Amino acid sequence: MDEGEKNLNTAKLEFKKRIVAAAMKAFTTNGIKGVTMDDIASDLGISKRTLYETFKDKEALLIECVKQHEEEKEAFGAKVLAESDNVLEVILEFYKISIEVYQKINKRFFEDMRKYPKVNELIRQSREKNQCSVIAFFLSGVEQGIFRDDVNFEIVSILVREQIDFLLNADIVRAYSFFEVYESIVLTSLRGISTEKGQKILERFITNYRKQRNEKI
Numbered sequence: 763m764d765e766g767e768k769n770l771n772t773a774k775l776e777f778k779k780r781i782v783a784a785a786m787k788a789f790t791t792n793g794i795k796g797v798t799m800d801d802i803a804s805d806l807g808i809s810k811r812t813l814y815e816t817f818k819d820k821e822a823l824l825i826e827c828v829k830q831h832e833e834e835k836e837a838f839g840a841k842v843l844a845e846s847d848n849v850l851e852v853i854l855e856f857y858k859i860s861i862e863v864y865q866k867i868n869k870r871f872f873e874d875m876r877k878y879p880k881v882n883e884l885i886r887q888s889r890e891k892n893q894c895s896v897i898a899f900f901l902s903g904v905e906q907g908i909f910r911d912d913v914n915f916e917i918v919s920i921l922v923r924e925q926i927d928f929l930l931n932a933d934i935v936r937a938y939s940f941f942e943v944y945e946s947i948v949l950t951s952l953r954g955i956s957t958e959k960g961q962k963i964l965e966r967f968i969t970n971y972r973k974q975r976n977e978k979i
Contacts, residue, residue: 767785781802781806782826782830784825785823786830787795787829793870793871793874794878795874796870797820799820811837821881824875826919829879832888848903848906849899849900850964852899854967861945862893862928867895869930893916893919896915897916901958907960908956908957922951926944926947949964
């Protein structure tokens with residue numbers, strides 16, 4: 763491949779990423795159903811034909827959005843893991859980011875997602891693929907003295923995931939804030955699997971995090 767071809771491929775890749783970024787912002791702000799391919803093309807200042815030459819339909823574009831989100835999440839996890847002293851710190855960093863992300867997403871986004879079988883299958887496959895890594899991650903916390911050694915972490919990870927899925931698709935957030943419900947799910951689960959050492963780290967994080975949140979209000 764000569765230099766010209768490399769530059770062309772790089773430009774195409776950057777253009778594709780720009781489309782995905784614009785689409786993801788529109789989908790999470792307005793819901794998937796509330797966004798058309800015309801809307802996305804207009805936001806980007808390109809023709810609908812150009813958009814369809816890159817993605818054949820909205821579902822194909824949504825699939826690419828999900829793939830890119832998973833890649834970014836993995837990259838963030840690797841970065842945090844390299845900079846953290848223990849696995850609980852990694853989980854808590856993910857917790858903070860998740861709170862910020864989920865609170866900005868229109869609830870209709872998750873409701874609309876269920877109408878796209880290929881997208882849901884992609885998410886299911888990604889979860890299955892990552893399940894062994896998740897369990898190994900928790901077990902490393904046992905070795906660090908952070909998590910208890912009498913816990914079935916496969917069950918724990920499934921239960922937490924199912925509860926978060928329920929949160930994203932239930933009416934409970936109409937009675938309570940998203941933050942309250944999400945905090946109850948994650949922090950209660952972490953308290954239950956943590957050793958005394960882990961609980962001290964967790965309580966210190968909760969105290970500091972709530973203080974920071976109150977200062978922003």
